[in-house]
Amino acid sequence: MPHLWCPGCGHGIVLGAVxxxxxxxxxxxxxxxxxxxxxxxxxxxxxLDFNTLHTxxxxxxxxxxxxxxxxxxxxxxxxxxxxxxxxxxxxxxIHACRRNIDLTTVCFNNEIYGMTxxxxxxxxxxxxxxxxxPFGNIERNFDLCDLxxxxxxxxxARGAAYYARALSGLxxxxxxxxxxxxxEAVSQCPTYYGRRNKIGTAPDMLEWQRTHAVTAExxxxxxPEEMAGKFIIGKYFETEAPEYTEEYARxxxxxxxxx
Amino acid sequence: MNxxxxxxxxMQGNEACVEGAIAAGCRFYAGYPITxxxxxxxxxxxxxxxxxxxxxxxxxxIGSMAAVIGASLGGRKAMTATSGPGFSLKQENIGFAAxxxxxxxxxxxxxFGPSTGQPTSPGQGDVMxxxxxxxxxxxxxxxxxxxxxxxxxxxxxxxxxxxKLRTPVILLSDEVIAHMREKVELPDPASIEVVxxxxxxxxxxxxxxxxxxxxxxxxxxxxPPMADFGDGYRYHVTALFHGLDGFPTGDHAESDFLLRxxxxxxxxxxxxxxxxxxxSLSDAExxxxxxxxxxxxxxxxxxxxxxxxxxxxxxxxVTIWPFADEVIQETANTGRVFIVPEMNLGQVSREVxxxxxxxxxxxxxxRVDTELFTPDEILARISEEA
Ligand SMILES: Cc1ncc(C[n+]2csc(CCOP(=O)(O)OP(=O)(O)O)c2C)c(N)n1
Ligand code: SF4
Numbered sequence: 253m254p255h256l257w258c259p260g261c262g263h264g265i266v267l268g269a270v271x272x273x274x275x276x277x278x279x280x281x282x283x284x285x286x287x288x289x290x291x292x293x294x295x296x297x298x299x300l301d302f303n304t305l306h307t308x309x310x311x312x313x314x315x316x317x318x319x320x321x322x323x324x325x326x327x328x329x330x331x332x333x334x335x336x337x338x339x340x341x342x343x344x345x346i347h348a349c350r351r352n353i354d355l356t357t358v359c360f361n362n363e364i365y366g367m368t369x370x371x372x373x374x375x376x377x378x379x380x381x382x383x384x385x386p387f388g389n390i391e392r393n394f395d396l397c398d399l400x401x402x403x404x405x406x407x408x409a410r411g412a413a414y415y416a417r418a419l420s421g422l423x424x425x426x427x428x429x430x431x432x433x434x435x436e437a438v439s440q441c442p443t444y445y446g447r448r449n450k451i452g453t454a455p456d457m458l459e460w461q462r463t464h465a466v467t468a469e470x471x472x473x474x475x476p477e478e479m480a481g482k483f484i485i486g487k488y489f490e491t492e493a494p495e496y497t498e499e500y501a502r503x504x505x506x507x508x509x510x511x
Numbered sequence: 512m513n514x515x516x517x518x519x520x521x522m523q524g525n526e527a528c529v530e531g532a533i534a535a536g537c538r539f540y541a542g543y544p545i546t547x548x549x550x551x552x553x554x555x556x557x558x559x560x561x562x563x564x565x566x567x568x569x570x571x572x573i574g575s576m577a578a579v580i581g582a583s584l585g586g587r588k589a590m591t592a593t594s595g596p597g598f599s600l601k602q603e604n605i606g607f608a609a610x611x612x613x614x615x616x617x618x619x620x621x622x623f624g625p626s627t628g629q630p631t632s633p634g635q636g637d638v639m640x641x642x643x644x645x646x647x648x649x650x651x652x653x654x655x656x657x658x659x660x661x662x663x664x665x666x667x668x669x670x671x672x673x674x675k676l677r678t679p680v681i682l683l684s685d686e687v688i689a690h691m692r693e694k695v696e697l698p699d700p701a702s703i704e705v706v707x708x709x710x711x712x713x714x715x716x717x718x719x720x721x722x723x724x725x726x727x728x729x730x731x732x733x734x735p736p737m738a739d740f741g742d743g744y745r746y747h748v749t750a751l752f753h754g755l756d757g758f759p760t761g762d763h764a765e766s767d768f769l770l771r772x773x774x775x776x777x778x779x780x781x782x783x784x785x786x787x788x789x790x791s792l793s794d795a796e797x798x799x800x801x802x803x804x805x806x807x808x809x810x811x812x813x814x815x816x817x818x819x820x821x822x823x824x825x826x827x828x829v830t831i832w833p834f835a836d837e838v839i840q841e842t843a844n845t846g847r848v849f850i851v852p853e854m855n856l857g858q859v860s861r862e863v864x865x866x867x868x869x870x871x872x873x874x875x876x877x878r879v880d881t882e883l884f885t886p887d888e889i890l891a892r893i894s895e896e897a
Contacts, residue, residue, distance in 0.1 A: 282743045287581070298747060298758060303740040305584065306749035307577065308607050314574035318581025318589070321565045322539055323741045326585070344577075347570040504560040 260454025262413035262439030266360050267296045269420035285326045287316040291333035291367045293360030310340030313348045316355050324497040334361040334375040349403035352431045353496040362441035370444030380449050397488045400434040407433035408489040414461035431495045518697040524662045524689040525550035531666030534703050538564035539589035541578035543571050546631050547686040548620040551592035572597035576604035579615045586739030592618035605679050606645035607750045614673035621685040623881050632881035633686040635854040641681045642832045650777040653681045653832040657806040659693040671706035677734050687804035711736040720746035720757035732775030785835045788827040795824025797893050798846035802828040805852050812889035821897040836866040843870040848896045852876040852884050
């Protein structure tokens, strides 16, 4: 299939994980909508046979909120890059979490702006180089799992392109979850991140993911020194809370009945 | 209070806007509060859940515009309302709706000055922003009411035009009209014409999201039928230039076709979209061109001028964009001078000048001190030019 991603880009693997999750859940294609913002990751919906919506930079969650409220029968999945979601779209992200609206968001986290050729993202780790941080990034990056949990998301997980099958399982659970679910998928951008930061080519970056991802159970047994530079994968958090579209439907019923 | 109680009511422009929207079938509202538009959000939050609609207060104006587009793709008639600064924030997504052809209504209750300016004072500074605020050559349909009742009627019309033309439509109100209270008699709901978007009649596998419907072929400005997300017509929506199937294209001819078609669908229907009101125009030598709140003192001034034997007339622009070039040219058959009072530094007067091509003299008449024109000062100007 012709696509616009570079050879070795992790976004295709993450998209594959999303599609396999939908397939395993046997969802009706007519009832699935995939919404994205702008960026390399956000071109993913164009390759999918669902109701697909490619929006403006950072705004995918706000478009998806309107769509879900209008059509609660749809399973709405948002796919977006880390810049899209955490920088320009950061406000929409925290408010979608707070409302606990039933959307599943998959963040394709390549720690860089791919589409605009390698500028700093809120996910670029401190010290790493980007075209707009030529001397090394002095900002601190987000932990999006902490952020979304704190903002009110009721399902939070992290996976990685290297562990594609596990990632797909996490996305499957996220879609099944009622409420706002968030999955960070560590992806690789060999074109702008890997080479410049001397991590190497795509296989080297996948190897880096393999050796730096640890499950929560393993992490518990490791000292802080051993955990330095590593990241935790797996389900991070799940809870139940009133879901926004259901709450609204309830309010609407009550008012109609009360007339 | 039973909101349905009576059709004869004392109401505010913003309230009439909400009633008009609901009468037109609006069932989704997303917004963010800003004076002088806020009553629209407040009333929508009260009205919509009772009738199966949905209201959401978003985190900002950008998100509100985005949610409106999402809801419209889900098949709901959707609207948002704001004022100047919020209108700026919505612009990127208004452009998105234009190029993806998603019907929706945006109300901009104008206030005075750039940024926060004089936040709660009357002004008409967003006429050009309504036309050119976003990027990239798309068409605009903008309506401007001058009374509470007309706010109702034009809100209905805004939805009807949006649905028919598959385009965002802007209702350009202003602080005076929005906050003014008038006694209005609302029309019998059964008498209100309500237009719904054309939906596809072909099988899902034959559906081209941006293709013509059977019978549309050969029309340069055709309007594609639109399927709701979730109803079995799976398709792709992107603001990238797209082909008839909705998928991105880098093809020059396809890009050219798309941009020209979305303009042609408005341009070829100009006579149907453009609406003006005429007062004593048939032999008018001094023509006042006004819109929104400024048309109110203007009409009094014109009547008084006539009473004094001056051949004055009023051309009131109800549709501001597309601009009523033809009507203005026609008016110049008798009109030798066109006075354009506006609460800005000449946004419409320049358009009148352009439309006239030198056929008559144009007198821009600006008032930018946050005070409404008085009939007397417009009358004085008419007398000077008579
Ligand atoms: C309003 C706006 N600002 C900036 C851009 C330019 N832009 C396009 S994609 C992008 C960043 C994308 O990075 P990310 O979301 O991390 O996705 P990736 O390309 O890495 O997958 C930017 C800044 C834009 N399209 N719109
Ligand atoms: S620039 Fe990076 S993120 Fe974008 S397609 Fe290429 S490898 Fe992937």
